[in-house]
Amino acid sequence: MNFNSFQDQDICILQNKPPLLQTKRVPGNKYNSSPGTPRTRLERLLRERELRKNRSAQLNDVEPAFSGSDSCFSDGENWSVLDEEEFIAAARALSDSAERQEGRSKQRLLVVANRLPVSAIRRGDDSWQLEMSVGGLVSALLGVKEFEARWIGWAGVNVPDDIGQKALTTALAEKRCIPVFLDEEIVHQYYNGYCNNILWPLFHYLGLPQEDRLATTRSFQSQFDAYKKANQLFADVVNNIYEEGDVVWCHDYHLMFLPKCLKDYNSNIKVGWFLHTPFPSSEIHRMLPSRSELLRSVLAADLVGFHTYDYARHFVSACTRILGLEGTPEGVEDQGRLTRVAAFPIGIDSDRFIRALELPQVKDHIKELQDRFAGRKVMLGVDRLDMIKGIPQKILAFEKYLEENPNWRDKVVLIQIAVPTRTDVPDYQRLTSQVHEIVGRINGRFGSLTTVPIHHLDRSLEFHALCALYAVTEAWRLIIPCLPGIFSCLDVALVTSLRDGMNLVSYEFVACQDSKKGVLILSEFAGAAQSLGAGAVLVNPWNITEVAASIGYALNMPADEREKRHHHNFMHVTTHTSQEWAATFVSELNDTTVEAQLRTRQVPPLLPIKAAVDSFLQSKNRLLILGFNAALTAPMDSLGRRGGHIREMELKLHPDLEGPLKKLCDDPMTTVVVLSGSDRSALDENFGEYNMWLAAENGMFLRLTAGEWMTTMPENLNMDWVDSVKHVFEYFTERTPRSHFEVRETSIVWNYKYADLEFGRLQARDMLQHLWSGPISNASVDVVQGGRSVEVRAVGVTKGAAIDRILGEIVHNTGMKAPIDYVLCIGHFLQKDEDVYTFFEPELPFESPPVTRLKVADHFRTSVPQLPTGGSESKVHFKKQRSLSSIERKVTNYLAGGIWRPTKHDRMIVNEGSSVLDLKGDNYFSCAVSRKRSHARYLLGSSSDVVLLLKELAECLLTR
Ligand SMILES: O=P(O)(O)OC[C@H]1O[C@H](O[C@H]2O[C@H](CO)[C@@H](O)[C@H](O)[C@H]2O)[C@H](O)[C@@H](O)[C@@H]1O
Numbered sequence: 001m002n003f004n005s006f007q008d009q010d011i012c013i014l015q016n017k018p019p020l021l022q023t024k025r026v027p028g029n030k031y032n033s034s035p036g037t038p039r040t041r042l043e044r045l046l047r048e049r050e051l052r053k054n055r056s057a058q059l060n061d062v063e064p065a066f067s068g069s070d071s072c073f074s075d076g077e078n079w080s081v082l083d084e085e086e087f088i089a090a091a092r093a094l095s096d097s098a099e100r101q102e103g104r105s106k107q108r109l110l111v112v113a114n115r116l117p118v119s120a121i122r123r124g125d126d127s128w129q130l131e132m133s134v135g136g137l138v139s140a141l142l143g144v145k146e147f148e149a150r151w152i153g154w155a156g157v158n159v160p161d162d163i164g165q166k167a168l169t170t171a172l173a174e175k176r177c178i179p180v181f182l183d184e185e186i187v188h189q190y191y192n193g194y195c196n197n198i199l200w201p202l203f204h205y206l207g208l209p210q211e212d213r214l215a216t217t218r219s220f221q222s223q224f225d226a227y228k229k230a231n232q233l234f235a236d237v238v239n240n241i242y243e244e245g246d247v248v249w250c251h252d253y254h255l256m257f258l259p260k261c262l263k264d265y266n267s268n269i270k271v272g273w274f275l276h277t278p279f280p281s282s283e284i285h286r287m288l289p290s291r292s293e294l295l296r297s298v299l300a301a302d303l304v305g306f307h308t309y310d311y312a313r314h315f316v317s318a319c320t321r322i323l324g325l326e327g328t329p330e331g332v333e334d335q336g337r338l339t340r341v342a343a344f345p346i347g348i349d350s351d352r353f354i355r356a357l358e359l360p361q362v363k364d365h366i367k368e369l370q371d372r373f374a375g376r377k378v379m380l381g382v383d384r385l386d387m388i389k390g391i392p393q394k395i396l397a398f399e400k401y402l403e404e405n406p407n408w409r410d411k412v413v414l415i416q417i418a419v420p421t422r423t424d425v426p427d428y429q430r431l432t433s434q435v436h437e438i439v440g441r442i443n444g445r446f447g448s449l450t451t452v453p454i455h456h457l458d459r460s461l462e463f464h465a466l467c468a469l470y471a472v473t474e475a476w477r478l479i480i481p482c483l484p485g486i487f488s489c490l491d492v493a494l495v496t497s498l499r500d501g502m503n504l505v506s507y508e509f510v511a512c513q514d515s516k517k518g519v520l521i522l523s524e525f526a527g528a529a530q531s532l533g534a535g536a537v538l539v540n541p542w543n544i545t546e547v548a549a550s551i552g553y554a555l556n557m558p559a560d561e562r563e564k565r566h567h568h569n570f571m572h573v574t575t576h577t578s579q580e581w582a583a584t585f586v587s588e589l590n591d592t593t594v595e596a597q598l599r600t601r602q603v604p605p606l607l608p609i610k611a612a613v614d615s616f617l618q619s620k621n622r623l624l625i626l627g628f629n630a631a632l633t634a635p636m637d638s639l640g641r642r643g644g645h646i647r648e649m650e651l652k653l654h655p656d657l658e659g660p661l662k663k664l665c666d667d668p669m670t671t672v673v674v675l676s677g678s679d680r681s682a683l684d685e686n687f688g689e690y691n692m693w694l695a696a697e698n699g700m701f702l703r704l705t706a707g708e709w710m711t712t713m714p715e716n717l718n719m720d721w722v723d724s725v726k727h728v729f730e731y732f733t734e735r736t737p738r739s740h741f742e743v744r745e746t747s748i749v750w751n752y753k754y755a756d757l758e759f760g761r762l763q764a765r766d767m768l769q770h771l772w773s774g775p776i777s778n779a780s781v782d783v784v785q786g787g788r789s790v791e792v793r794a795v796g797v798t799k800g801a802a803i804d805r806i807l808g809e810i811v812h813n814t815g816m817k818a819p820i821d822y823v824l825c826i827g828h829f830l831q832k833d834e835d836v837y838t839f840f841e842p843e844l845p846f847e848s849p850p851v852t853r854l855k856v857a858d859h860f861r862t863s864v865p866q867l868p869t870g871g872s873e874s875k876v877h878f879k880k881q882r883s884l885s886s887i888e889r890k891v892t893n894y895l896a897g898g899i900w901r902p903t904k905h906d907r908m909i910v911n912e913g914s915s916v917l918d919l920k921g922d923n924y925f926s927c928a929v930s931r932k933r934s935h936a937r938y939l940l941g942s943s944s945d946v947v948l949l950l951k952e953l954a955e956c957l958l959t960r
């Protein structure tokens, strides 16, 4: 799934970076050598699907999931897709799974949903009657047979006493259900209030309740508090029964807080969360006062699933826009942790419906219906009596059809099953009255003494009665075969949801029409429109005229068209089953957690601050290399605000750093360098008062604050491309609100970090395409794509290339005698500049970046003096005679068209026999700030962590 066209990491577009965990084929190790072994996630899923299809034939008669069943974790070949290290972890995961199978043979699936699949009715102090609940989620999970499942949820009743609770727990245990007891007040605030009065309407695009209905903002807050409290109660029950290796699958909008509660308690629990409703556009979600907290809680899950790609896309977009996180093709990333987000369209247990049609009791029901409605065509609506189902709109469209087609008035009947739901919520009560009123009016208008056009039932039907209703037309045709003209084009199901997560009624209708030809009129706003859209007649339920016309079209549809449409949908419904849905989700969840472990291993650890401080204390000659942007600047929120104001665009030193930095700069045993992409004026402005080295424009300009700027750049750099790139940058800046660009001496940077991130990325993509095809196609430049920027630089302008020259100059200038025995290098450097970190790695052979494409031409900023060469009077001298400085040698090499690759030996010598750098021990600390993957040894979360660290270093100078 590609939510987003860019990876979140900084990318130098000259490199073709493979997506994370895109798997490499490792030649012939024991895991990947089998020819039949899948190599990619997709191959594996295809293969598992095949295996499941084979198994499902054997499972058809097995008990449903929540009364126990088979395991789906039997094949050991899932993990041949990763590289060597990944294989080891995968193998370990598999062996865990094998152990599990030996010990218990099945992986346990803990399904957590607001409602249990059964409702409890109290018959005495300690006696309970259990009845199957109605609803799409229950229907779908009833079909799941492949796991040893337990269902955790609310039984739908208030049980205040111990005796009642114990008895109900025992009764439910037989059904493998575990109750969560919620008292009346919580149910009122959490279920009726926050879930059904706030989240449900909002997620279905019906907006938030108005203030007068909310009473006060406090009541919203108290509902949200109750919601969190209820979610914690669910978590407590899960934690109580959880066993290592279990998979916890949280369902729906009632439990958005649950993933966080579970992970806070035990970060090793495998947690999936699935939403059965739509997830609305981020523009809708952002209205919710608790928008961020809810998103973050869901993101605690390992895998987040939705019915459709659109809902998944909206969710990722909400995380990007509201939380400022990165959307990737895999999901949402936050500080190196990925929450996988994907679409898993639910299905039904189609066989159960198809088989039911053969049962005598279903045939009896069909006969009753046939007698009742003989001679009339039947249109069917089956919905919970919910605003989202568009029942008034459906009835009004039917009225319009009858109005415009008087000849049909006594020939067609609409049977509307309207299952009462959430009857304690005032909006639902109002809807009931409204529907009754409309039905009464229409029946009064078009009914006769003996018939009415609408049969409206405010009740639910049991399974067999419902199947009969879904299939009634088929029976009629069979029963009265001599009248095909009248009865063969019978039956239309009318689904007019204003929004609907999926809508299983439409699936069930299709399953029961078997090879017959019932027409499905389906709202384009139901998730099912994405899967059944090709076979259904799609309508916009708000357009009453269109729905009325579609009723006519369906009633008069020629047999061959009905057949084709039905066949398409029937194939879909019978292959995309609820078993398939659940097995895919759980399998993906298992994979995701293994992948997360592998990914975590690739992420550097957090900086061990104590070790960094201790080592600092013990050293005598320290070097601190600090980036500026995002390392030493004050953090901002995702909307680019600080203290409620739009942040000004110039970089400013974090105010809390002023004191510590001063102390560190004034310490005679510490040399501080700020190495930044910013231009000289930005560094002068922020650091001019400190006693430190400033390296501007990625190290191309250098000065000790007490001295003058000098350049470390070759004299002749071709900068002819600048004007045309600037022209392009101006164009995009004008069209991308809150973006800006900076022209520097050696580069030009377009920055969209304060702009809408998604729009900024689209613009960046356009910009890059344009740049490559025109202004820079022949120029000697590097184009570096940052997370939120595009930078065009002269080739060779990187921090990694500059650091050697800077170091040489510092050693020379300060007359350093003792080697540097402590280096702390902190930055939020672009990937292309990360060789700064590896430069200091004691074990690594140093290779400066290749600079083969540099064109040497004309003049480059001659007003700035070149870096002076070291004099013989200098106390520090290189082992090799310092007749030519690093930069001079490099320039010489440039001019000669060669590549200068200093050896470690070249650059490390201070005195005869002694090295500039003494980093053999653990006295080198490189830290990437606000990065997920890096060549640095360690990570720091944000510049606030840099503040803490530098404060500690400064303080230990005082106590020394
Ligand atoms: O338990 P209730 O409050 O009475 O509500 C019943 C269920 O309604 C919702 O169903 C959704 O799930 C279906 C299956 O995925 C989907 O087809 C439908 O479009 C959704 O509306 C709700 O999400 C469930 O939690 C409720 O149990």
Ligand SMILES: O=c1ccn([C@@H]2O[C@H](COP(=O)(O)OP(=O)(O)O)[C@@H](O)[C@H]2O)c(=O)[nH]1
Residues within 6 Å of the ligand: 134, 135, 136, 137, 139, 140, 382, 383, 384, 417, 419, 459, 460, 461, 462, 463, 466, 502, 503, 504, 505, 506, 508
């Ligand atoms: O009298 C009824 C009416 C409906 N249903 C079931 O309720 C579910 C409704 O699911 P859907 O996804 O259409 O909508 P939801 O009610 O979950 O929003 C379907 O499985 C129906 O079989 C039922 O069991 N009895």
